[in-house]
Amino acid sequence: MRKAGRIAAALAAAILATGLSACGSGDGKTLTLYNAQHKDLMQVMIDAFTEQTGIKVEMRSGGDTALANQIIQEGDSSPADVFATENSPAMTLVDRAGGFSHLDAATIGQVPDQYVPSTGNWAGFAARSTVFIYNPSQVTEDQIPTSIMDLAKPEWRGRIGVAAGGADFQAIVSAVLAVEGEPATAEWLAGLDHNAKIYDNNIAAMRAVNTGQVPAAVIYHYYWYQDQAESGEDSKNVKLHFFRNQDAGAFISVSGVGMLAASDQQAEAQQFVSFLTSDAGQRVLVDSGALEYAVSDKVPTNPALTPLADLDAPTIDVGSLNGPKVVELMQKAGLL
Amino acid sequence: MAYPRPLLLACSLVALLAAVPLLFIIGYTIDVGWSETWRLLVRPRVGDLLVNTTELVVGGMLASAVLGTAAAWLVERTDLPLRRVWHVLLAAPLAVPAFVVSYGWVSLTPAVEGYRGALLIVVLAYYPLVYLPVGATLRGLDPALEESARSLGLGSWRTFARVVLPQLRPAILGGSLLVGLHLLAEFGALQMLRFPTFTTAIYDQYRSSFNGPAANMLAGVLVLYCGVLVVTELSLRGRHRYARLGSGVSRTAEPARLGWLTVPAVAGLGAVVALALGVPLASVVRWLLVGASTAFPVGDLATATATAAGLGLAGALATVALASPVAWLAVRHPGRIATLLERSTYTANALPGIVVALTLVTLSLRVLPAVYQTTTLLIIAYAIMFLPRAMVAARAAIAQAPPVLDDVALALGNSPMRAWRRVTLPLIAPGIGAGAILVFLAVVTELTATLLLSPTGTETLATQFWSETNDIDYGAAAPYAALMVALSTPATLLLTRSVRRGP
Amino acid sequence: MKALTVSQVTKHFGATTALAGVDLHVTDGSVTAVLGPSGCGKTTLLRLVAGFGDPDAGTIELGGRQVFGPGRSVPAQRRGVGYVPQEGALFPHVDVAANIGFGLPRTERRAGRRAAKLLDLVGLDAGLAHRFPHQLSGGQQQRVALARALAPRPALVLLDEPFSSLDAGLRLSTANAVVEALRANGTTALLVTHDQNEALSLADQVAVMAAGRIAQVGPPRDVYSMPGDPVVAAFVGAAVFVPAVVTGLTASCDLGTLPVAAGGAEGAARVLIRPEQIRLLGPADGTDGAHDSGRNGDLVGEVTEIRYFGHDATVQLQLTRSGLTVTARIPGDQLPSPGARVRLAVAGPVTAYSAPG
Missing domain, CATH: 3.40.190.10 (Periplasmic binding protein-like II)
Structure with a gap:
């Protein structure tokens, strides 16, 4: 009996522990990011963001399309505040389903036009x-x-x-x-x-x-x-x-980020999107060793890479894929 | 026979819960409609998957049956040296999850990719599912049967083929069925080996469209496939009555003398152990050494271990709690309703974690958004997926405590509660515990449902291992693999012990 | 004083009637056997007495205390009745001493003296106390089961076919040891069995059950020699039924004119003859097959089959005149040869029943 008691106690503690880690986002200053980008790269960017703003970000990782469809299925009860992908089709998917909030002009202004869809509901942050x-x-x-x-x-x-x-x-x-x-x-x-x-x-x-x-x-x-x-x-x-x-x-495929309409932390979510596309954010991207292209004109590309302009890519509307x-x-x- | 109402209600709820994924798939199929279903199912890709899955399931079952039975016979019925050591070594691969075996091999040589490699690896990972029950049956088998055959002029081989083998049939068939069902639902090991089956294809569909119609149609085919396997096993088992195994055979069989065959026998078993246990473990150790120089995130490792263990315990407890009343009903109140309820807990048997998880995502969002992405829902998913394991164990356990013992205890002045605590509980506890261990082992290495349902930020050993392996960062994956093996080993040892003592 | 009184107890399972109004009285300190074929309701009766279920109607009293009646049902654990099920049903997870002590209060359990005493009572070595049930033979298990039932000093012990799973040799010795222990302890016992020999040899009182009713209760001798009806007669022992015409206290039939026990049928009837009542008187003289009677009017029959049991034997005879076949039980040392013609006679009174139909 005593042994069973001890097991039960350990079990209760374990359940409590997992339960607590699940409720970590209760203080209102934690964003939930559905992230399809490489975890390592995104973690570096999140760390820089948190350092600058004090806002914590929790990541849920998955593939572009799976997460996009998941967000659509979750609808209004989606726990996600921000969505970031590796490629634009998943962003378009969520956008067409009305899942995003409109980004503010300042944020859109940070990103060259060819990396922002005509809806203005998300922005490219890497290519x-x-x-x-x-x-x-x-x-x-x-x-x-x-x-x-x-x-x-x-x-x-x-x-x-x-x-x-x-x-x-x-x-x-x-x-x-x-x-x-x-x-x-x-x-x-x-x-x-x-x-x-x-x-x-x-x-x-x-x-x-x-x-x-x-x-x-x-x-x-x-x-x-x-x-x-x-x-x-x-x-x-x-x-x-x-x-x-x-x-x-x-x-050239564009990685996008957008804030979700279902989020009740619009201001913080906007801050995150804004940070990723800002010069500071773009610099973190370039310095991260991920070797993806930055989208900002103002941040020089890693010299190891062939410049984007030399790749003679086809012109494709980023919101059309x-x-x-x-x-x-x-x-x-x-x-x- | 009148069923106790509260028990019946509880069991119906459990059965309904277990049938949720299947009902969902059926409902979804009806929703999608005939022509769309046809378009998604009757296409070359599905044909390829059917061929692949069948090749793997049939090959895996046959090879596991041969290997498991041969190994069990050598250990239980011959004068093989160091038989007890061999027994532990041959059962030990149970502690190494299939995707770790796969990882061990694939990180060593890409030559194991494709059908042959996949077959090799799944057999190495799953043959103990045949070895253990066949061994247990051989131990319980009255040697008088074999002696009678000998006295009728049959040699060793013919005795084995004509007398022992038929007696082993239920154990071999049951074990092979288990292998087949595991193979139908196997994801991680096969994905690493680039051998697409229905389950890996469902995962690809999930990646491309989340819970789309194509994934659900493939899941439907998988369910049918599982049904075919179960029915085939039942019909092969037939209606033969097998000699009831004595409760305590006092005599042990005179072991067959291997003679010059000892050397090849030892070499063969040694090869099996080396391939199933040696290669993966050596590979893990090698990558541990490689990984240790680059990164050894102690914090992450500790968290993932604690989370895996915690989920394993909670999952085991919940599953056993759900399985026990149904098993009780099936054993103590046999009848049509009890059978129906019991069977329906097996429906999720061949459904891969991804299917169960997608179903629960959709349903929880529609019905109970509060539990979405909580530990509660994850535990429910584990319970649905692993109910059959707990059920099998709980049934056997409860059968060990016949109701007449309750009567005796009552007559000796104990209240029903006290009688249950003093007689029934101690008798069924070991068996139920074995069921809990089985579920624990399964939860600790569960991947896809955990990925989909766990609360954001929760990582287990399996999810971390998978994410590192996906990036082909074998060194970083190694500590997680090692910890999964370490976490599974004590449970597996307990399990082989309890199987050994057996009923 | 009645240890057990069962009155008008009925019990149905769905559409099946298990007990159709059973009355039974068991005297203090006696051993009563409930004898009947399987499915007659005897085990149901025993389980209702133990409290493992409630009758649909009727009353049950134990030692003058009503344990079941209108609006009253004492649960099994408070009836103070010992129970020895088939195959003993020892608790497999504890040793012999703990099995015996299972129904005792904790303090007495600890002392362990009671277990030793009971082992002695049932004729087992005290050294068995720390063995586990699977290390015992079937007969030993059964004795331990009795010791366990007796440990809390119950007024009544119920035994449900306790010896049926034992093989022939063990059965007799175990049964004797068990009943001896019961008598030595002065415990009242109710034994359910389908074995006539067991019931007749062990019990003070035999209750024959058939189709959910008690057909007859009485001392073994009465039940055997004066069965209340042909069904009971056939169940408690081998029986030869012969058509007869009864007039007063004599019956005339193919076996001659025989004395009839009082209280039987009149006129057209059939009489019950037990095989041991048929005596062989020696070979029939001459070859005069046309005459059924020998010199002194004796019956003559031809031996058609012999079954030899050592201590005795049964001989099947075909009566020369009537062609009737009867079975005789004779001492094992007086065997005729097969095909021999022998003279025979019937000893003692026979029981008459009204003719069927």
């Missing part, structure tokens, strides 16, 4: 470029495709890796859809379904290229740069190729 990576021992210079559309061709059968389930690749598909139109995209996806090896995420795809499991992959640039900056162990056999020429594969359509097309093609 990343699509890149073709390859293992030079398996792909020769002359075999490098000129367009991302070439990857659907038969010669790439079993030779191209993509993280089809992730929002990053789905954002790239949405760019293809925006640039090439639906029929071409559907055809391209069907070809890709034959050709592609599916990986869980970009890191896994890059690692596979590095070890020679798959000759090439389509990912975002910073995975390679990050690995190079650290040890290079997962990228030493990997080379980059930017498609440029306003090809759909030269797509259609996530659900992409998912539908990918399901039809069999990639999902």
Whole structure:
């Protein structure tokens, strides 16, 4: 009996502890951020924000689309105050569902126009470029495709890796859809379904290229740069190729942040969005070692990166990318 | 037989709770409509998943059955040296979660990706589910059966095939079914190995659309699949009556002499242990050493461990509390209603955590927003997912305490409460405790439901491990893997002990 | 003084009638056996007496105290009745001493003397006190179960088929030991069994139950030799029924003219003959098969089957004249050969019942 008593006491303590950690946001000065960006990067930015404003931020992590749909499903009872993504389609999804509050002019003014949707309900705070990576021992210079559309061709059968389930690749598909139109995209996806090896995420795809499991992959640039900056162990056999020429594969994806209409801490949420897009926030981003592009004109890009302007990306309205359509097309093609 | 009203009410509520995910999927399917359902189900991707899932489930069940049975026979019925040591070593992989085995291998060599690797790893992770019940049956099996067969002129192998094997059939089938159900719901291990099944595909759908129709349709297929497995097992088990195992066989069987076969037998078992236990643990240790030089976040580790243990305990307690009345009803008041209620607690068996979690997200938001993203809802999810484990244990435990003992205690002047405390409780406590341990083990390593339902800011060993592994930061993942194994080991040891003593 | 009085007790389970108005009196210090085939309601009766359920109607008194009656039901734990179920049902999680002490107050339990005394009473070695139930043989378990029931000094002990799970050799010795212990302790006992030998040999009083009623109660001899009806007659022992015509105190039938016990049927009837009443008188002389009677008017029959039990044997005979088949029980050392023709006679009075239909 006594043993059971002790177990019960320990149990009660444990439940209490987990319960308490769950109620940490009770004092009103803690924001809840639904975060789809890389946790490490966002933590650095949050720390800087908290230092500046005294407002704490709790993160709930997940993927772009999952969190966006979750916010929509939560509706008015959403615990989230702020939403930040890796790619813009998820922001558009929430925006179209009426989930965001309008940002103030000062905040929007901090961000170049091409990174703010016409609704003015969210703002870009980071950008990343699509890149073709390859293992030079398996792909020769002359075999490098000129367009991302070439990857659907038969010669790439079993030779191209993509993280089809992730929002990053789905954002790239949405760019293809925006640039090439639906029929071409559907055809391209069907070809890709034959050709592609599916990986869980970009890191896994890059690692596979590095070890020679798959000759090439389509990912975002910073995975390679990050690995190079650290040890290079997962990228030493990997080379980059930017498609440029306003090809759909030269797509620059925009990470967005917005404050939620359901939040009862609008002022603090606005402060957070404002901070992320401010010079100070952008500097934290550049200094973080995440190697994503800052969106502000006033903060110089990390010298290791190719300047955004040199990438010759296609012009795509940041608020127009259609996530659900992409998912539908990918399901039809069999990639999902 | 009249059912006690309050008990019946309690059991109905438990059964309803357990059936919530299934009812939700059915309701959702009806809502989506026939043509959309058809569009989502009849497409090449679903065909691929069906093939993959079937290959893995069938292969995994067969291989686990062969490996588990062979190992159990060697340990229980031969003159294998150091049999007790082998027993512990062969049961030990239960303490290593499948996604840690997967991590151990995949961080060593990408060659394990794909079907063969996936099959290898799931068998290494799950064969103890066959090994343990078969071993227990062999221990309880009257050696007179084998002796009779020998006296009828059968050799060792034919005795095994014609006499022992049929007796082991329920244990082998039951264990294999368990393996199959685990494989249907397995996510982490397979996702790491890039082997898509229905469950990993549901996760991809979740990533692409949260709780969308495609995820729910795939979940529906999974439920049907699970039904097929259960029905197949039932029909294979058939209506044969198996000899009731004596309550205490005083004689132990004369062990078969392996002779020159000892060397290959020891080598074989050694290989199994090395692959299932040695490789993953060595890999974890190796990455621990690598990771220790870069980052060793003591605070995070401690918090995640405490949270995992706390959730494990709370989940175990809640699940056992829900399972016990239903088990009681099923054992003490058998009948059609009791059977129906008992069966319905098994419905969530093959549903992956992600499906249960998505259902609860949607329902709690609609019905009871106050519990959304609270520990309470998470514990409810655990209870739904792991009720079958607690049920099986609780049923067996309650069967160990026949009602006649209550009568005797009453006649000896004890009030019903006192009789329950002095007789029933001590008799069923070990079995119920074993059920609680099973649930604890499952909760500590649960991933997807925890990711979705836990309060913001709550991280467990499993979620931290997963997030580090996702970034291919194997060094940073290692401490979490090691702690999960450490947290599971005492519970597993207790479990192998209680299975050993057995009824 | 009546240790137990059951009056007009009825009990239904759904549409099934388990007890249809049972009356039973058990005298202090006696052993009563309730004998009946399975499903006759005997176990139900015992459980109602113990308090494991309530009758639909009727009253139950224990030692003059009403424990069940209109508006009154004393719960089992306050009836002070000992209970020995089938297969003993020892508590598997505690040792023999703790099993025996289970119903004792804590202080007495601690002392442990009572356990030793009871082990002695049921004829078990005191060394068994610290064994666990699974380390005991079936007979030992049953004796411990009795010791456990006796420990709190109940006025009445109920035994539910306590020996049925034991094998033949153990059954007899255990049953004797148990009843000896009960008598030595002066405890009243109610024993439920379907075994006639057990009931007749162990009990002071046998109550035969059939279809939820007590068909007959009495000392074993009366129940055996003067069964109240053919059903009881057939249940308490082997029976040969022969059609007869009864006139006063004689019955004439294929077995000749036989004396009839008083109070039976008149006119067309059938009489009950126990196999041991049929005596074999020796081989029939001559080959005069046409005559049923031997020289002295004796009956003659042909031996068709012999079953040998050592201490005795049963012989099936086909009567030469009537073709009737009867069974005789004879001492084991006087066996005829199969096919032999023997003379036979019936000893003692027979019981007559009115003819069926």
